Amino acid sequence: MEYSYYPGCSLKSSSKDYAESVKQVSDKLGITLIELSNWACCGASVSHIPEESLSLALPALTIAEADKYSRDIVASCAACFNRLKSTHLLLGKYPEKKIETEKLIGKNLSVKINVKHFLEVLFEEVKDWDSIIIKKLKGLKVACYYGCLLTRPNDMIKDGKSEDPRMMDNLMEKLGAASIDWPFKTECCGTSFGLSKPEVVLKLSGRILRSAKKSGAECIVVACPLCHSNLDLRQSQIEKYNNLKFDLPVFYFPELAALALGIDYRNLLLDKHIVDPMPLLRRKDLI
Amino acid sequence: MRIGVFICHCGTNISGVVDVVKLAESISHYPGVVISKENKYMCSDPGQNLIKSAVKEYNLDRIVVASCTPKLHENTFRACLEDLGLNPYMLEIANIREQCSWVHSDNPELATKKAEDLIKMAIARVRFAKELTCSKVTIERRALVIGGGVAGIQSALDIANAGYHVTLVERTPSIGGRMAQLDKTFPTLDCSACILTPKMVEANRHHLIKILTYSEVEEVSGFVGSFEVTIRMKSRSVEMKKCTGCGMCQSKCPVKVDSEFDEGLSKRRAIYMPFPQAVPNIPVIDRANCRYFLEKKCGVCKKVCPSDAIDYDQEDTILKEKFGSITIATGFDLFDHSAYGEYGYGKLKNVITSIQYERLVNSSGPTGGHIIRPSDGKEAKKVAFISCVGSRDNKMGKPYCSKVCCMYTAKHALLLKEHVPDAEAYIFYIDIRAAGKNYEEFVYRVQENYRVKYIRGRVSKIFEEGDNLIVRGFDTLSGESIEMEFDLVVLAVGVIPRKDSDSFARMLNISLDANHFVGELHPKLAPVEKNTPGIFLSGSCQYPRDIPESVAMAGAAAVKSLSLFAKEFLTSEPMISEVNTSICTGCLNCKNICPYRAINEEEIKDLDGKIRIVAKVNETICRGCGTCVASCPSQCINLKGVSNEQILAAIEAL
Numbered sequence: 001m002e003y004s005y006y007p008g009c010s011l012k013s014s015s016k017d018y019a020e021s022v023k024q025v026s027d028k029l030g031i032t033l034i035e036l037s038n039w040a041c042c043g044a045s046v047s048h049i050p051e052e053s054l055s056l057a058l059p060a061l062t063i064a065e066a067d068k069y070s071r072d073i074v075a076s077c078a079a080c081f082n083r084l085k086s087t088h089l090l091l092g093k094y095p096e097k098k099i100e101t102e103k104l105i106g107k108n109l110s111v112k113i114n115v116k117h118f119l120e121v122l123f124e125e126v127k128d129w130d131s132i133i134i135k136k137l138k139g140l141k142v143a144c145y146y147g148c149l150l151t152r153p154n155d156m157i158k159d160g161k162s163e164d165p166r167m168m169d170n171l172m173e174k175l176g177a178a179s180i181d182w183p184f185k186t187e188c189c190g191t192s193f194g195l196s197k198p199e200v201v202l203k204l205s206g207r208i209l210r211s212a213k214k215s216g217a218e219c220i221v222v223a224c225p226l227c228h229s230n231l232d233l234r235q236s237q238i239e240k241y242n243n244l245k246f247d248l249p250v251f252y253f254p255e256l257a258a259l260a261l262g263i264d265y266r267n268l269l270l271d272k273h274i275v276d277p278m279p280l281l282r283r284k285d286l287i
Numbered sequence: 288m289r290i291g292v293f294i295c296h297c298g299t300n301i302s303g304v305v306d307v308v309k310l311a312e313s314i315s316h317y318p319g320v321v322i323s324k325e326n327k328y329m330c331s332d333p334g335q336n337l338i339k340s341a342v343k344e345y346n347l348d349r350i351v352v353a354s355c356t357p358k359l360h361e362n363t364f365r366a367c368l369e370d371l372g373l374n375p376y377m378l379e380i381a382n383i384r385e386q387c388s389w390v391h392s393d394n395p396e397l398a399t400k401k402a403e404d405l406i407k408m409a410i411a412r413v414r415f416a417k418e419l420t421c422s423k424v425t426i427e428r429r430a431l432v433i434g435g436g437v438a439g440i441q442s443a444l445d446i447a448n449a450g451y452h453v454t455l456v457e458r459t460p461s462i463g464g465r466m467a468q469l470d471k472t473f474p475t476l477d478c479s480a481c482i483l484t485p486k487m488v489e490a491n492r493h494h495l496i497k498i499l500t501y502s503e504v505e506e507v508s509g510f511v512g513s514f515e516v517t518i519r520m521k522s523r524s525v526e527m528k529k530c531t532g533c534g535m536c537q538s539k540c541p542v543k544v545d546s547e548f549d550e551g552l553s554k555r556r557a558i559y560m561p562f563p564q565a566v567p568n569i570p571v572i573d574r575a576n577c578r579y580f581l582e583k584k585c586g587v588c589k590k591v592c593p594s595d596a597i598d599y600d601q602e603d604t605i606l607k608e609k610f611g612s613i614t615i616a617t618g619f620d621l622f623d624h625s626a627y628g629e630y631g632y633g634k635l636k637n638v639i640t641s642i643q644y645e646r647l648v649n650s651s652g653p654t655g656g657h658i659i660r661p662s663d664g665k666e667a668k669k670v671a672f673i674s675c676v677g678s679r680d681n682k683m684g685k686p687y688c689s690k691v692c693c694m695y696t697a698k699h700a701l702l703l704k705e706h707v708p709d710a711e712a713y714i715f716y717i718d719i720r721a722a723g724k725n726y727e728e729f730v731y732r733v734q735e736n737y738r739v740k741y742i743r744g745r746v747s748k749i750f751e752e753g754d755n756l757i758v759r760g761f762d763t764l765s766g767e768s769i770e771m772e773f774d775l776v777v778l779a780v781g782v783i784p785r786k787d788s789d790s791f792a793r794m795l796n797i798s799l800d801a802n803h804f805v806g807e808l809h810p811k812l813a814p815v816e817k818n819t820p821g822i823f824l825s826g827s828c829q830y831p832r833d834i835p836e837s838v839a840m841a842g843a844a845a846v847k848s849l850s851l852f853a854k855e856f857l858t859s860e861p862m863i864s865e866v867n868t869s870i871c872t873g874c875l876n877c878k879n880i881c882p883y884r885a886i887n888e889e890e891i892k893d894l895d896g897k898i899r900i901v902a903k904v905n906e907t908i909c910r911g912c913g914t915c916v917a918s919c920p921s922q923c924i925n926l927k928g929v930s931n932e933q934i935l936a937a938i939e940a941l
Contacts, residue, residue, distance in 0.1 A: 161628055161632060162628060163628025163629050163632070164628055164631075164632055164634075183631075183748075183750030183751060183752075184750075211752075214752070214753075
């Protein structure tokens with residue numbers, strides 16, 4: 001199936017590893033992601049602060065662009081997805097906001113196409129994983145970390161339980177991994193405070209890593225570039241700050257899907273990870 | 288036709304805006320009006336005497352009173368006409384207060400004009416007024432009480448003690464209800480069972496009370512004074528006359544299922560009595576779980592029963608009886624906290640509900656009164672009590688306050704300290720609502736003498752860490768985020784309407800309020816009555832109620848039944864619908880639309896001998912709402928006292 005692909009800024013820069021794994025997996029599964037040529041910044045965590053109209057207008061620019069092709073939009077960054085989807089829902093629900101936004105961006109909006117996260121796409125497109133998996137992720141204990149934006153508010157990904165989502169866990173189990181039950185699946189990692197007030201991230205992400213480790217996870221799986229950088233890039237800082245040792249590799253979910261689908265690990269940009277995942281993958285005989 | 292018009296000043300309520308004197312003058316020239324007078328208070332004795340003397344003096348045969356809403360004094364003026372020997376329905380009220388002077392105080396001139404129009408319309412209506420009479424209806428002097436909790440038991444006792452027969456229908460195998468499950472009662476700390484069981488026994492022994500447990504009301508028709516009720520007595524599979532209540536059967540039954548009475552904290556057998564003091568003291572077989580009924584095997588209970596009381600072939604009994612009144616005392620359910628993701632969707636073992644805690648602290652409960660954790664049986668030393676779980680939460684669709692939780696939570700914390708003196712108790716609350724006799728003092732005592740710590744703020748997350756639970760919240764008084772470790776968390780789950788309240792209301796043809804509780808007739812002045820005459824309310828079916836309130840409501844509801852039974856006969860409302868059968872086509876639109884189910888079909892014989900179907904209004908049930916009049920395509924239904932010709936005449940008069 002064909003989708004309009006919205007990479008967002010992170011996947012073009014700091015999270016090229018995520019982008020590469022999304023590309024590899026979708027190519028392998030025959031999912032066609034066509035990058036929108038004129039995508040705009042989603043507004044992320046700042047555009048709603050000055051005023052609501054801006055936070056709607058920015059994603060609306062992208063939605064208007066996608067309208068041209070009548071294909072559903074796919075985003076892989078949780079923030080991009082959240083902004084696009086909540087704008088889409090809001091404009092569909094409140095006609096007066098739609099009219100106001102149309103005026104602001106100077107374009108008409110149909111709000112007929114859907115917004116999906118790449119996790120949902122994998123879930124919907126692949127019905128029978130068993131027949132296509134080359135190497136089961138046997139014995140790999142993963143903590144699925146959804147972050148704060150993927151499931152909230154309740155009508156983001158179609159999972160039903162925003163505080164205890166199962167979609168990524170189910171995917172991991174289909175890939176053969178053992179997903180552990182842990183209480184910090186949807187806690188805040190500290191997001192962009194990493195730049196302005198790093199101790200917030202060191203504390204909050206520290207709790208997430210501690211909980212995952214305590215619950216017996218060998219690695220963490222994420223669906224958001226910012227979660228990844230807070231948990232992976234800052235892990236050694238967090239360890240120092242909390243005086244604890246974690247050594248938990250952090251994967252993007254398509255990276256693990258790629259390994260299970262038999263994609264050569266050298267095609268993935270795993271060397272971009274800060275916490276080296278290779279020893280774990282070797283230990284589990286996955287590479 | 289001699290019409291008199293009487294215009295009221297209502298102090299200055301009307302005359303402060305409307306020029307009453309000028310109005311009386313101009314109306315007196317109106318065709319058909321013999322006399323027009325004004326008075327400071329028409330409802331006062333001098334005002335009424337003015338009407339009476341004018342009627343006599345001018346030989347009036349109908350009157351118009353221009354005053355306040357007919358809801359207030361229509362009956363006063365009707366009585367006035369009755370005193371004079373006139374039919375009380377030869378009266379029209381023009382509401383020139385609520386519908387004129389009060390709302391148009393900014394424009395006296397136009398207000399006077401509008402008052403004149405309103406009076407003209409009333410005159411037009413009164414021209415077509417007809418003499419109406421009430422008919423008499425007999426009363427079945429027996430009461431039905433639905434629900435055998437403390438509210439139902441008390442209501443039944445109060446009615447029976449006045450000398451009337453009562454049938455008390457209870458869905459579960461025993462009467463007792465929620466109160467039987469509770470440990471102590473706030474604020475006196477009386478043992479709940481100790482004060483309830485005497486009432487249960489009294490009801491059981493009362494020669495005028497018939498208790499039907501394990502039974503449900505299935506159908507209700509009829510009307511006040513004569514409700515026809517169908518009750519299904521589910522088969523107990525135990526012969527009540529033979530059973531001695533020895534309990535042998537339930538001790539030998541091999542099947543174990545979660546006990547409803549202990550809220551899943553213990554097991555009961557497939558043949559069981561819900562609790563030791565059950566009334567009647569006779570078990571039932573839960574056929575959905577009984578091995579004999581599922582697999583046709585076992586039969587142990589029958590073998591061990593010393594009095595041969597087990598009867599596997601027993602069938603449900605259907606009972607049809609007539610009652611004069613119905614009291615609804617169906618009680619409440621509790622909010623299912625699995626809706627709260629932040630509290631673990633109901634998955635965390637050591638997070639229990641307040642009613643489960645009641646069973647835990649109860650010395651006859653599943654743990655013999657030991658407050659232990661469900662996960663490992665260890666004694667709880669540090670317990671968090673969280674209030675407003677499913678109350679005061681719009682997100683959960685429960686905007687209302689459950690009212691009893693603040694008090695029972697304070698009691699729970701106190702009981703923890705009594706049972707485990709070195710334990711720590713924390714209560715997370717939004718507000719403390721302790722409005723009741725000695726309630727505030729009780730909470731104060733819990734805080735001061737028992738050193739229970741109150742933290743003001745909602746809990747945002749509960750999660751497991753190792754064996755214990757971490758409670759994360761926000762202390763809104765100190766402005767700090769808090770995270771504390773607890774052995775056990777007790778959720779004060781909200782009081783919600785019975786889950787089947789919608790179908791129950793449909794069966795009884797009664798309305799529910801916005802939160803699906805059984806709505807009352809008037810929130811202030813008729814709190815135990817329904818809009819259907821003869822149906823009364825008691826206890827938490829109406830709104831969350833504590834025990835003293837439920838008992839008080841039970842008494843109030845009983846008095847309503849009794850004042851009905853004290854009458855020699857009932858009079859029917861004369862302002863009701865009537866069908867002109869000569870033009871009725873029998874479409875029965877009216878029957879389907881009638882909110883009181885007052886219309887039925889009737890076969891009549893035409894002049895040419897042909898039989899056809901027409902609508903027939905049951906005079907006792909009809910409330911005169913007029914819905915059928917508007918729905919009738921052939922305009923053959925008329926509302927007596929507000930007839931079509933009266934309405935048209937009023938419009939003409941404008």
